[in-house]
Amino acid sequence: MFTKVILHNMTSVDGRLDWFPVNMELFYGLIPMWQEDATLAGADTLLAVPLEEADETQNEPSEPDQTSSDNTKPLLVVPDSKGRLRGHWHLWLKQPYWRGGVALCSKSTPSEYYEYLKQHNIDWITAGEDKVDLKAALEELGSRYGVKVVRADSGGRLNGALLRAGLVSEVSVLFSPYLVGGITPKSIFAAPDLESEEGIIQLKLLAVETLDDSVVWVRYEVVK
Numbered sequence: 001m002f003t004k005v006i007l008h009n010m011t012s013v014d015g016r017l018d019w020f021p022v023n024m025e026l027f028y029g030l031i032p033m034w035q036e037d038a039t040l041a042g043a044d045t046l047l048a049v050p051l052e053e054a055d056e057t058q059n060e061p062s063e064p065d066q067t068s069s070d071n072t073k074p075l076l077v078v079p080d081s082k083g084r085l086r087g088h089w090h091l092w093l094k095q096p097y098w099r100g101g102v103a104l105c106s107k108s109t110p111s112e113y114y115e116y117l118k119q120h121n122i123d124w125i126t127a128g129e130d131k132v133d134l135k136a137a138l139e140e141l142g143s144r145y146g147v148k149v150v151r152a153d154s155g156g157r158l159n160g161a162l163l164r165a166g167l168v169s170e171v172s173v174l175f176s177p178y179l180v181g182g183i184t185p186k187s188i189f190a191a192p193d194l195e196s197e198e199g200i201i202q203l204k205l206l207a208v209e210t211l212d213d214s215v216v217w218v219r220y221e222v223v224k
């Protein structure tokens with residue numbers, strides 16, 4: 001099954017993801033247009049948000065887990081080969097946005113993480129040796145849950161892995177009116193340097209819009 005993967009990020013004009021204030025209302029307000037079946041969140045993106053006190057040593061749920069039977073809500077899906085979201089997942093699933101969660105694991109994922117997922121009724125897919133094999137995981141999400149549209153909510157590293165694996169269909173960027181600068185840019189596409197021009201990804205412009213008199217929203221299709 002073909003899965004449409006959309007990257008959606010807000011950056012400074014110089015393409016950085018850090019330091020400048022993200023207009024969350026604007027950023028998340030656009031998301032319903034894609035009618036995503038799953039939010040593919042980067043583990044580090046979730047770990048960067050202070051939710052409540054997470055307890056990484058605790059396996060037992062302290063209260064019943066809040067998964068929703070509302071099938072119109074997307075799934076929350078997170079590649080997490082090292083099990084770093086142990087102690088965090090159940091807090092995310094208390095949020096009202098998702099109907100349930102699927103952890104993407106690999107053969108290197110620690111057994112304690114699977115125990116934690118079981119305790120909290122969180123599904124998982126195991127694909128790949130060290131890192132998660134994202135292509136295989138997306139295929140399994142399609143066949144197991146009927147996931148056809150995925151929006152990545154991630155920084156440069158998950159974006160980079162998806163782009164380098166040729167899995168992205170659309171790139172959406174909101175350019176905010178800030179310049180950040182720096183020599184260690186956290187860009188929307190973090191991946192090993194190219195060794196030839198063959199790896200350059202060509203984009204076809206789909207739309208440009210000005211929002212709130214200051215933000216430029218561009219959407220591109222990835223030319224395959």
Ligand SMILES: NC(=O)c1ccc[n+]([C@@H]2O[C@H](COP(=O)([O-])OP(=O)(O)OC[C@H]3O[C@@H](n4cnc5c(N)ncnc54)[C@H](OP(=O)(O)O)[C@@H]3O)[C@@H](O)[C@H]2O)c1
Pocket residue numbers: 008009010011017022041042043044045046048078079080081082131132133134153154155156157158159161190
């Ligand atoms: N402004 C925006 O639009 C926006 C949006 C989202 C996030 N952010 C910011 O971006 C920052 C986090 O970005 P980040 O780049 O550090 O991390 P990230 O993209 O959130 O997380 C990295 C993810 O990529 C996975 N990964 C990395 N390499 C992989 C590979 N080769 N194959 C498969 N999976 C791979 C990791 O899984 P493993 O753990 O298994 O390696 C992890 O789930 C945060 O500060 C956040 O606030 C900004």
